[in-house]
Amino acid sequence: MLQHFDPNKDYGTPASLSEKQVTLEIDGVEISVPEGTSVMRAAALADINIPKLCATDNLEAFGSCRLCAVQIEGRRGTPASCTTPAEQGMKVSTQNEKLAKLRRNIMELYISDHPLDCLTCPTNGDCELQDMAGAVGLREVRYGFDGANHLDAPKDTSNPYFTFDASKCIVCSRCVRACEEVQGTFALTIDGRGFDSKVAAGQNESFLDSECVSCGACVQACPTATLSENSLIQMGQPEHSISTTCAYCGVGCSFKAEMKGDQLVRMVPDKAGDANHGHSCVKGRFAFGYATHKDRIRTPMIRDAIDQPWKEVSWEEAIGFAANRLKSIQYEYGRESIGGITSSRCTNEETYLVQKLIRAAFGNNNTDTCARVCHSPTGYGLKQTLGESAGTQTFDSVMKSDCVLVIGANPTDAHPVFGSLMRRRLRQGASLIVADPREIDILKTPHLGDSVHLPLRPGTNVALINALAHVVITEGLEDTDFIAKRCEPEAYAKWRAFIAESRNAPEAVEDVTGVPAESVRQAARTFANAPNASIYYGLGVTEHSQGSTMVMGIANLALATGNIGREGVGVNPLRGQNNVQGSCDMGSFPHELPGYQHVADPMVRSRFEKVWGVTLDDEPGLRIPNMFDAAIAGHFRGLYVQGEDIAQSDPNTQHVEAALRALDCLIVQDIFLNETAKFAHVLLPGSTFLEKNGTFTNAERRINRVRKVMPPLSGKEDWEVTVDLANALGYPMNYSHPSEIMDEIALLTPTFTGVNYEKLDKHGSLQWPCNNEFPIGSPIMHVESFPTLEGKGHFAVTEFVPTSERASRRFPLLLTTGRILSQYNVGAQTRRTENQVWHHEDKLEIHPHDAEERGINEGDWLGISSRAGQTVLRAHISKRMQPGVVYTTFHHPGSGANVITTDNSDWATNCPEYKVTAVQVEKVSQPSEWQKDFAANHQRQQKLLSEAGASSGE
Numbered sequence: 001m002l003q004h005f006d007p008n009k010d011y012g013t014p015a016s017l018s019e020k021q022v023t024l025e026i027d028g029v030e031i032s033v034p035e036g037t038s039v040m041r042a043a044a045l046a047d048i049n050i051p052k053l054c055a056t057d058n059l060e061a062f063g064s065c066r067l068c069a070v071q072i073e074g075r076r077g078t079p080a081s082c083t084t085p086a087e088q089g090m091k092v093s094t095q096n097e098k099l100a101k102l103r104r105n106i107m108e109l110y111i112s113d114h115p116l117d118c119l120t121c122p123t124n125g126d127c128e129l130q131d132m133a134g135a136v137g138l139r140e141v142r143y144g145f146d147g148a149n150h151l152d153a154p155k156d157t158s159n160p161y162f163t164f165d166a167s168k169c170i171v172c173s174r175c176v177r178a179c180e181e182v183q184g185t186f187a188l189t190i191d192g193r194g195f196d197s198k199v200a201a202g203q204n205e206s207f208l209d210s211e212c213v214s215c216g217a218c219v220q221a222c223p224t225a226t227l228s229e230n231s232l233i234q235m236g237q238p239e240h241s242i243s244t245t246c247a248y249c250g251v252g253c254s255f256k257a258e259m260k261g262d263q264l265v266r267m268v269p270d271k272a273g274d275a276n277h278g279h280s281c282v283k284g285r286f287a288f289g290y291a292t293h294k295d296r297i298r299t300p301m302i303r304d305a306i307d308q309p310w311k312e313v314s315w316e317e318a319i320g321f322a323a324n325r326l327k328s329i330q331y332e333y334g335r336e337s338i339g340g341i342t343s344s345r346c347t348n349e350e351t352y353l354v355q356k357l358i359r360a361a362f363g364n365n366n367t368d369t370c371a372r373v374c375h376s377p378t379g380y381g382l383k384q385t386l387g388e389s390a391g392t393q394t395f396d397s398v399m400k401s402d403c404v405l406v407i408g409a410n411p412t413d414a415h416p417v418f419g420s421l422m423r424r425r426l427r428q429g430a431s432l433i434v435a436d437p438r439e440i441d442i443l444k445t446p447h448l449g450d451s452v453h454l455p456l457r458p459g460t461n462v463a464l465i466n467a468l469a470h471v472v473i474t475e476g477l478e479d480t481d482f483i484a485k486r487c488e489p490e491a492y493a494k495w496r497a498f499i500a501e502s503r504n505a506p507e508a509v510e511d512v513t514g515v516p517a518e519s520v521r522q523a524a525r526t527f528a529n530a531p532n533a534s535i536y537y538g539l540g541v542t543e544h545s546q547g548s549t550m551v552m553g554i555a556n557l558a559l560a561t562g563n564i565g566r567e568g569v570g571v572n573p574l575r576g577q578n579n580v581q582g583s584c585d586m587g588s589f590p591h592e593l594p595g596y597q598h599v600a601d602p603m604v605r606s607r608f609e610k611v612w613g614v615t616l617d618d619e620p621g622l623r624i625p626n627m628f629d630a631a632i633a634g635h636f637r638g639l640y641v642q643g644e645d646i647a648q649s650d651p652n653t654q655h656v657e658a659a660l661r662a663l664d665c666l667i668v669q670d671i672f673l674n675e676t677a678k679f680a681h682v683l684l685p686g687s688t689f690l691e692k693n694g695t696f697t698n699a700e701r702r703i704n705r706v707r708k709v710m711p712p713l714s715g716k717e718d719w720e721v722t723v724d725l726a727n728a729l730g731y732p733m734n735y736s737h738p739s740e741i742m743d744e745i746a747l748l749t750p751t752f753t754g755v756n757y758e759k760l761d762k763h764g765s766l767q768w769p770c771n772n773e774f775p776i777g778s779p780i781m782h783v784e785s786f787p788t789l790e791g792k793g794h795f796a797v798t799e800f801v802p803t804s805e806r807a808s809r810r811f812p813l814l815l816t817t818g819r820i821l822s823q824y825n826v827g828a829q830t831r832r833t834e835n836q837v838w839h840h841e842d843k844l845e846i847h848p849h850d851a852e853e854r855g856i857n858e859g860d861w862l863g864i865s866s867r868a869g870q871t872v873l874r875a876h877i878s879k880r881m882q883p884g885v886v887y888t889t890f891h892h893p894g895s896g897a898n899v900i901t902t903d904n905s906d907w908a909t910n911c912p913e914y915k916v917t918a919v920q921v922e923k924v925s926q927p928s929e930w931q932k933d934f935a936a937n938h939q940r941q942q943k944l945l946s947e948a949g950a951s952s953g954e
């Protein structure tokens with residue numbers, strides 16, 4: 001029988017990956033399925049739906065409810081179809097009087113202990129228990145409802161997003177299994193036995209106090225109303241749904257926005273989503289309340305000077321005001337005196353338009369993006385070595401990996417849905433190597449197999465990656481075939497000679513990295529000997545003075561061990577924001593047009609010039625830090641910032657603020673009045689991902705559709721605002737829908753020529769390159785060759801150069817930063833949701849030894865000072881840190897993490913060195929007084945130093 005697969009249907013049990021087929025007969029229908037497929041799934045594939053309660057196809061079969069009983073010719077009894085594998089020649093009956101009676105009896109027992117409040121139940125109409133009662137033809141409950149029951153079981157309402165109503169629980173254990181198998185948290189158990197068995201979070205804690213990370217997998221799995229979203233309870237069943245993409249992190253999860261009119265009832269992870277396969281995290285699943293928060297800006301505002309109050313005006317007036325100011329600045333100070341910053345939060349189409357506005361309407365290349373401060377070294381480093389600025393794999397590829405090396409990334413907090421997938425693979429036995437100053441949560445994965453933690457000192461990544469490669473080369477663990485066939489021989493010979501030098505040996509760098517040489521040797525051997533080894537890295541790699549060098553070092557290690565070009569291997573940057581990949585792809589950097597095509601290339605420019613109808617500047621423009629310097633110097637005077645809070649997210653806040661204050665025209669387009677807006681002259685209301693059409697590109701190069709589910713609060717989608725501004729500046733832009741912008745992108749970008757909305761709608765998503773060669777995209781890159789001149793991988797020599805930011809007597813500790821699961825970046829969105837219950841302030845994590853030396857106790861206020869500034873945070877004493885290293889998150893503006901970070905940056909890309917700041921920490925009793933005193937002392941000291949002709953600092 002021909003099978004039609006519907007990704008939204010529940011087939012009861014997971015698919016079998018076996019290549020061997022078996023043929024069986026179910027209710028007289030012949031069907032062939034992979035060996036290992038359950039009878040239930042085989043039947044569902046033949047459109048025969050066997051009643052079920054405890055089974056669902058993203059969880060292993062459990063066989064507890066018995067509702068799915070079938071009869072099999074030649075076998076005794078009525079086996080459960082969910083736990084019985086299909087076999088060659090099997091003949092199965094799913095419907096007969098005996099089975100019907102059995103199923104009715106089972107349902108009768110369930111219903112006799114279930115509240116009969118269907119009409120007022122939040123899941124009425126969308127409840128599997130209700131459906132199954134109907135499916136088995138239950139008409140009466142002979143046992144009555146007066147026996148022992150659980151109808152008085154208490155509700156747990158501790159979680160801000162969902163309620164656990166134990167009176168409705170049928171103890172099917174789907175929630176427990178979802179938490180284990182899908183999420184990998186193991187927060188739930190079934191306590192007790194028989195009639196007394198019940199679902200429990202942790203050691204009989206509330207959901208909020210337990211290990212639960214609020215991912216929603218249990219809510220999704222629950223076939224009854226026991227676990228239900230609070231928004232559903234309050235608003236009732238949705239009327240329609242629209243598929244879209246999460247706007248938080250670079251995993252790019254697909255969701256169905258379930259709506260009542262234009263009100264969002266809930267976000268349900270989409271089973272058909274290629275990046276998330278129906279899973280979610282607390283942010284995408286629940287933290288969407290910011291979209292309608294009262295703080296949203298709905299009306300454009302202008303003011304002449306930043307010390308004046310804002311004046312609400314019409315769109316026309318605001319756009320006219322902005323355009324006039326920009327024009328008069330250029331008239332007075334020249335074409336190069338203005339620029340813009342694109343956003344990794346906005347869609348590809350919006351980002352493309354902003355850089356087009358700058359290059360075509362401003363007439364210069366002064367465009368940059370917030371990716372400058374996160375993954376610009378990825379762009380540079382991967383381009384130099386592998387020939388393309390992108391990760392090489394799909395997320396699913398990790399399921400074929402035998403060894404996973406995680407460097408400077410914290411997947412369970414920052415990329416949670418991918419973190420869960422990685423955990424699943426680790427539970428299956430893949431080895432784990434983590435290179436991170438902190439003991440991150442992935443190291444605490446339940447049922448983890450082999451693992452090694454390399455707790456390196458911040459700033460020593462390159463020394464460590466060189467040491468790993470040194471072991472590979474000197475112990476003969478390299479993949480000589482791969483190197484001979486796929487890599488440039490001269491570059492390899494040069495690199496090999498360099499890396500084999502004894503100064504790169506683990507023993508030689510042990511004092512620098514702080515990692516025992518034997519651990520490095522063990523890790524290198526595990527990585528190189530694994531049939532498939534993969535590398536995942538994050539901002540702990542890029543945000544360093546040697547960020548680009550480290551990215552190249554990572555690529556070198558993957559090339560040397562032949563771990564490129566197939567499933568289970570690869571180099572995978574975990575992108576922070578939802579569209580970091582896209583904003584880089586779309587030509588946001590000053591030196592590259594869309595598709596990483598250099599502005600200096602006349603052939604490239606001429607193609608763009610023909611379509612855009614202008615002459616383009618052939619010189620790269622200013623990067624963000626150069627814009628700031630030029631603003632302070634007085635020759636850069638106008639800036640358009642779409643969707644980025646540079647005053648909060650860029651390093652050395654004092655310097656950034658001075659630059660912004662110096663501008664004559666700062667145009668901020670955002671959804672909230674952010675820190676940057678304090679220095680703005682024009683405020684243009686932004687639209688959230690729920691209010692617009694477009695696409696995001698996730699960390700796997702996957703282009704996903706973003707669909708408008710409600711009208712923009714301000715009346716305009718972000719791309720429409722850029723179009724208006726271009727037109728007001730005299731450069732005509734004319735699009736009626738973002739699909740037309742994508743058509744233009746495809747026309748001009750070789751890696752996107754096959755991308756269009758029709759194809760995206762048909763396939764769900766496409767991974768670039770998507771063109772004539774790869775018409776439905778490229779899940780794995782570099783399979784046959786590299787997009788370099790000769791098609792070969794390039795080894796780059798990666799000399800370790802220590803950062804100038806070192807611990808000293810004055811600043812003896814090294815501060816590094818990171819994220820937490822419940823908050824997102826500078827917190828503009830998540831702080832305006834219930835996620836605040838998990839993390840309402842940033843704290844400084846400090847090792848007990850360093851705390852004791854300073855007389856610091858848990859919760860004490862700490863004054864933290866660096867060469868750049870000072871701030872105050874509460875202490876959290878934690879052994880996750882090594883002595884000498886302190887750590888904080890940066891989700892709350894008040895914590896001022898970036899006030900203390902210096903303006904050191906990556907040598908190649910200027911990406912700030914956020915991950916290493918030498919600091920001193922002291923206990924303070926009066927935080928605000930301490931800050932005032934510190935500032936006064938600091939000023940005094942600077943004055944004395946400058947009078948003495950000495951350089952500032954230590």
Ligand code: SF4
Pocket residue numbers: 175178179183185186187188211212213214215216217218219
């Ligand atoms: S919300 Fe997620 S983490 Fe929490 S109990 Fe449910 S499945 Fe487990």
Ligand code: SF4
Pocket residue numbers: 168169170171172173174175176199221222223224226227
């Ligand atoms: S809470 Fe829902 S999923 Fe969990 S055991 Fe009860 S009915 Fe099943």
Ligand code: SF4
Pocket residue numbers: 246247248249250251252253276280281282283284285415416417418
């Ligand atoms: S993992 Fe990332 S993309 Fe997925 S739901 Fe969470 S925040 Fe959104």
Ligand code: FES
Pocket residue numbers: 051052053054055062063064065066067068069080081082083
């Ligand atoms: S669905 Fe098979 S035993 Fe419950």
